[in-house]
Amino acid sequence: MGxxxxxxxxxxxxxGLILFLLVNQLMRFVDEWPELQSKLMESFTEISLWITAKFxxxxxxQWVWLNKSINDSGGSTLSFLQSLISTTAVGSVLLxxxxxxxxxxxxxxxxxxxxxxxxxxxxxxxxxxDILKLSIESYYSFMKGMLLVYFIVGILNSVGxxxxxxxxxxxxxxxxxxxxxIPYVGIxxxxxxxxxxxxxxxxxxxxxxxxxxxxxxVQYLEANLIFPLAVSRRLKINALATIxxxxxxxxxxxxxxxxxxxxxLGILKLIADKTxxxxxxxxxxxxxxxG
Numbered sequence: 170m171g172x173x174x175x176x177x178x179x180x181x182x183x184x185g186l187i188l189f190l191l192v193n194q195l196m197r198f199v200d201e202w203p204e205l206q207s208k209l210m211e212s213f214t215e216i217s218l219w220i221t222a223k224f225x226x227x228x229x230x231q232w233v234w235l236n237k238s239i240n241d242s243g244g245s246t247l248s249f250l251q252s253l254i255s256t257t258a259v260g261s262v263l264l265x266x267x268x269x270x271x272x273x274x275x276x277x278x279x280x281x282x283x284x285x286x287x288x289x290x291x292x293x294x295x296x297x298x299d300i301l302k303l304s305i306e307s308y309y310s311f312m313k314g315m316l317l318v319y320f321i322v323g324i325l326n327s328v329g330x331x332x333x334x335x336x337x338x339x340x341x342x343x344x345x346x347x348x349x350x351i352p353y354v355g356i357x358x359x360x361x362x363x364x365x366x367x368x369x370x371x372x373x374x375x376x377x378x379x380x381x382x383x384x385x386x387v388q389y390l391e392a393n394l395i396f397p398l399a400v401s402r403r404l405k406i407n408a409l410a411t412i413x414x415x416x417x418x419x420x421x422x423x424x425x426x427x428x429x430x431x432x433x434l435g436i437l438k439l440i441a442d443k444t445x446x447x448x449x450x451x452x453x454x455x456x457x458x459x460g
Contacts, residue, residue, distance in 0.1 A: 197337065208369040296443070303439045310403035311432040317399050322346040322391050329383035335363050336370060345384060349391070360384050404435035407456045 220226055226234075285297050327342030335341065345359035360380060367376035397408040397415075404411075411431060418430030438454040441447035 205366070205369055209365065212369060212372065300440060300443055303443075304436045307404055307435040307439055308432045311400060311435060314400040314403040318391065318396050319346050319349070321395055321399070322349065322387055325387045325390070326384065329387065330363055330380065333367070333376065333379045333383065334371075335367050335376070335380065337366070341366070349388070356384060356388060400431055401456060404431070404438065405456050406434060406438050406454045410434065410454050 217228055217231055220231060221228060282298065282301065285301065286294055323343040323346035325342075326345045327339045330338035330342055341359070341363040344362070345356060348359040349356055363380045364377045367380050368374075370376070393412070397411040401408045401411040411434070414430045414434045422429065434454065438451060441451035441454065
């Protein structure tokens with residue numbers, strides 16, 4: 170029990186330090202918000218004047234059009250917000266329950282092992298224990314790989330925003346990394362703040378476009394290079410098999426399948442390694458390590 174508590178405490182301390190840095194950056198952003206809000210209103214006024222001069226549309230007409238657009242899109246916006254709130258709530262609950270599940274599974278691990286002995290009486294106990302141990306190590310490696318992926322994504326986002334000259338680059342970069350857990354809309358929401366900050370700070374369309382380009386490039390690298398390599402290397406499966414199983418998981422189970430199918434593939438690979446009749450499958454999934 171002591172080892173379980175120590176492991177969870179270590180993880181909590183690490184996550185707490187990251188959270189402290191993000192909160193510190195967020196507080197600095199909140200302190201600067203009144204000035205940013207003033208600049209934002211100035212930008213809206215300039216845009217309104219430009220529309221009036223360019224297209225001869227009065228300010229009142231612009232407000233009428235804006236209100237009509239908001240009313241027409243009210244249903245879809247409400248549906249979008251409901252979906253976002255639901256996804257965020259489920260993610261938050263799972264984040265809270267995961268440590269509880271971890272403690273309970275580890276605490277009752279001997280009972281689960283006895284259940285496996287009874288389910289597979291024809292298999293040797295040492296063989297079952299060996300496969301179970303390797304399965305746990307495989308999933309642990311997957312979790313470490315996932316943390317590494319999102320850390321690298323956060324660093325790349327932050328460095329890109331910093332080089333572009335966007336204030337609070339660290340905050341925006343890691344918020345974007347964390348929000349990629351929310352399917353599809355996460356990265357869109359995360360990009361709104363740095364895009365607004367870029368527009369307000371430099372009053373030029375090129376900087377917001379630069380933010381979009383950075384996030385697009387990092388997301389492409391994460392999906393096609395960073396995630397397959399970081400996770401595949403730890404699970405000892407080749408990158409092609411990882412990409413294919415992510416694609417298949419997305420079709421069958423959606424975003425959850427894209428995440429869960431990868432450790433399942435790792436467990437399947439180690440079972441194939443230990444089963445003489447599945448050596449061909451082990452060869453197909455293997456990373457091709459050379460001694």
